[in-house]
Amino acid sequence: MTKVRRQPVAISIPDRRDAALTLGPALLVFAFGFLSPLINLAIESLKEFTPGRVGSVENAAATVQNYYELANQAFASVLLTTFWIGGVAAIIGQLVAFPLAYFIVRRISPRMRTLTLGFLITLVLSSVLIKTYAIELTFGSVGIFRPFLLTLGLFPNSREYINIVVIAGLVHSIIPVATLTLIGAMQSIDPRLLDAAQSLGAPGWKAHLSITLPLSFPALVSSTLVSLTFAISAFVIPMVLGRGRVLFMSNVIYTRFSDIANYPSGAAISLVMLAVALAVVAVITFAQARRVSR
Amino acid sequence: MLHDMTRRRFLGSAAAAGIAGTMTGFARSAAAGSGNLTAVEWGGDVVEAMKQIAADQNAATFNWVLHQGGAGAILPKIKAVWPNVDYDYVAGWEGSFNSMVKEDWLETINPADVPNLANIPEKIIIRDGKGNIKAVPRAVGGMYFGARTDTAPIAVKTIDDLLSPDLKGAICWPGPTQSMMLQIVALALHAGGSETNMEPGWKLMTELAKSGNIGRVAVTDIDFTNSLTSGETSVGFFAEPGWAAVAKNFPVTRFTKDSNFKAFLYQSGFGVLKNRPNTKATLDFVNFAISPDMNSLYAKVAGEAPLNSKAVTPDNLKHLSFTSDEFSSFVYVPDYNAVLEQQDAWSKRWEQDIAPLL
Numbered sequence: 053m054t055k056v057r058r059q060p061v062a063i064s065i066p067d068r069r070d071a072a073l074t075l076g077p078a079l080l081v082f083a084f085g086f087l088s089p090l091i092n093l094a095i096e097s098l099k100e101f102t103p104g105r106v107g108s109v110e111n112a113a114a115t116v117q118n119y120y121e122l123a124n125q126a127f128a129s130v131l132l133t134t135f136w137i138g139g140v141a142a143i144i145g146q147l148v149a150f151p152l153a154y155f156i157v158r159r160i161s162p163r164m165r166t167l168t169l170g171f172l173i174t175l176v177l178s179s180v181l182i183k184t185y186a187i188e189l190t191f192g193s194v195g196i197f198r199p200f201l202l203t204l205g206l207f208p209n210s211r212e213y214i215n216i217v218v219i220a221g222l223v224h225s226i227i228p229v230a231t232l233t234l235i236g237a238m239q240s241i242d243p244r245l246l247d248a249a250q251s252l253g254a255p256g257w258k259a260h261l262s263i264t265l266p267l268s269f270p271a272l273v274s275s276t277l278v279s280l281t282f283a284i285s286a287f288v289i290p291m292v293l294g295r296g297r298v299l300f301m302s303n304v305i306y307t308r309f310s311d312i313a314n315y316p317s318g319a320a321i322s323l324v325m326l327a328v329a330l331a332v333v334a335v336i337t338f339a340q341a342r343r344v345s346r
Numbered sequence: 347m348l349h350d351m352t353r354r355r356f357l358g359s360a361a362a363a364g365i366a367g368t369m370t371g372f373a374r375s376a377a378a379g380s381g382n383l384t385a386v387e388w389g390g391d392v393v394e395a396m397k398q399i400a401a402d403q404n405a406a407t408f409n410w411v412l413h414q415g416g417a418g419a420i421l422p423k424i425k426a427v428w429p430n431v432d433y434d435y436v437a438g439w440e441g442s443f444n445s446m447v448k449e450d451w452l453e454t455i456n457p458a459d460v461p462n463l464a465n466i467p468e469k470i471i472i473r474d475g476k477g478n479i480k481a482v483p484r485a486v487g488g489m490y491f492g493a494r495t496d497t498a499p500i501a502v503k504t505i506d507d508l509l510s511p512d513l514k515g516a517i518c519w520p521g522p523t524q525s526m527m528l529q530i531v532a533l534a535l536h537a538g539g540s541e542t543n544m545e546p547g548w549k550l551m552t553e554l555a556k557s558g559n560i561g562r563v564a565v566t567d568i569d570f571t572n573s574l575t576s577g578e579t580s581v582g583f584f585a586e587p588g589w590a591a592v593a594k595n596f597p598v599t600r601f602t603k604d605s606n607f608k609a610f611l612y613q614s615g616f617g618v619l620k621n622r623p624n625t626k627a628t629l630d631f632v633n634f635a636i637s638p639d640m641n642s643l644y645a646k647v648a649g650e651a652p653l654n655s656k657a658v659t660p661d662n663l664k665h666l667s668f669t670s671d672e673f674s675s676f677v678y679v680p681d682y683n684a685v686l687e688q689q690d691a692w693s694k695r696w697e698q699d700i701a702p703l704l
Contacts, residue, residue, distance in 0.1 A: 101690065103686075103687045103688065103689070103690045103691065104444075104445065104448060104683070104686045104687040104689075105445070105448060105449070106421045106422065106424075106425045106445055106448075106449050107422070107425050121694070124698060125698075126697050126698035126699075126701070126702060127697075129702055130697070130701075192578075193515075193561065193562075193578045194576040194577055194578050207515075208515075209514070209515030209558075209561045211704070291565060295561070295562045295563060296521050296562060296563025296564060296565045296569070296704075297560075297562075297563055297701075297704040299697070299701050304697065307522065307523055307693060308693075309422055310418070310419045310422055311416050311418050311419060311522075311523030311693070312418065312523060312689050312690050312693045313418060313421050313422055313425070313445070314690050314693075315422070317690075
């Protein structure tokens, strides 16, 4: 099979002007709303903190101590907790959202599809706090399922159980976002391909594995990335459902900035978190791009 | 309509909008200068008490802003906009006031501007290094160990009982940014240390974390109240308003007059911020709020013992009223500056040594 190589396309001056006009507002917002605070954060992270003060003092000495002190097992442990709980939630979210998106696109009437889409959008827009407390009241240590959990041998105060509840909270928020992301991809798959495979004798599961899954794979990767990014940056869900015992990076960053007013340390942690998150996203995106180019 | 818009009309509209905006700004400034105060208060019964006090006077009207999280959480918000701060006064305690004094955010209080300050015990007033008064105390609250008597699996008699296997998951422990970590100072005191010798406290804290007895780490006062009232946990260390909220509906034993525990007293008061146009109106209100009648009202509604010597202490706050002998036996007053300067190190120590064990 011959590879189709993309040829560079010359962009004319009017095209460039159009590009500048269309991208300009977004770039401007990005520069002021994201880049400049990020630069401030980077500068703050290199300042020395005086205990007892609020943030760094004027003319504080430059230091890399705020980064150096992150090189310990406790910080690695918080980072690991954030990524493994967030990763598990993102994967479970896809396992639920993928068949759900297929069902919505292929198995229900247009009227029901509209209603279902409306319901999913409502779930996305509804308050995370309300959803989180709903889970707490249902599965928390005094939730209505407590007797049921005890009969299953699950001690509601155990760390394992708390981890499960945090994952449940994240999955609850991920499913509607992931489903909406995947619905577009499902709609673009020609249903006749599946019909043809099955009419030629392929069992349903095999037809899905060889047609639906590969064709929606790029969307699945995008949905996983969106879900993972949401999960690892979650703040309220681990704070409420984790009962103060599950620490995510966002909780540590909040503590540094808001409660002990150590801005330089909070800034250093924020930047390390950003770098790690970008690295993970880059690796997944790169792997996906390589897979497509093969 | 939009296609009728000419450049001249557009410029005219823009000018009109600009004038209207400026006039609104002037009006707002005028309102700000005429006794419209923005106050940062605690939620629940405390702000309710302050609203009742505000309703008893006509000189000032209020925009109430509530603290979110610990008292220190307001500091970054002020720092972010300083010197253009939006708050006329901030309710706080030693923890947050000492930080504000270091940042030089607080007005110096002239006793002549707040005559009722004469009835407040001199030794509790916060001053800067030059002896200037920097905050006006209004009440005394406590941070102490206690238990919900009807649900506690055992009768807790000493701090060592917190390690009992019978208390599995039954303790609600304040998060590392609550109460300035005086809960660990309490452990240190029990084990022979103090706020300047915390190793015994950290050792005991490690044992407590390993025991599995901490069912919830409360990162807000509501966390604490919810945990105790729902029956999730039964034993804890928290500030007076948290215990008062639980005690409204359930029997609570407070270890404030028990030689096996130490209670920490804190002053709740007003920090008047610099660079505001309403300083006089703010000080007038502060003076009114600590008058005997209003201080009695505050104590009754907010559940903190009044500091004005002429105010009435309600019966339900007797556990916070100490004779001299009781004070020396049961109350510990830490060096708050030493505590403040170690918050950063203690918070990191919590993350490194304690959090992984929970």
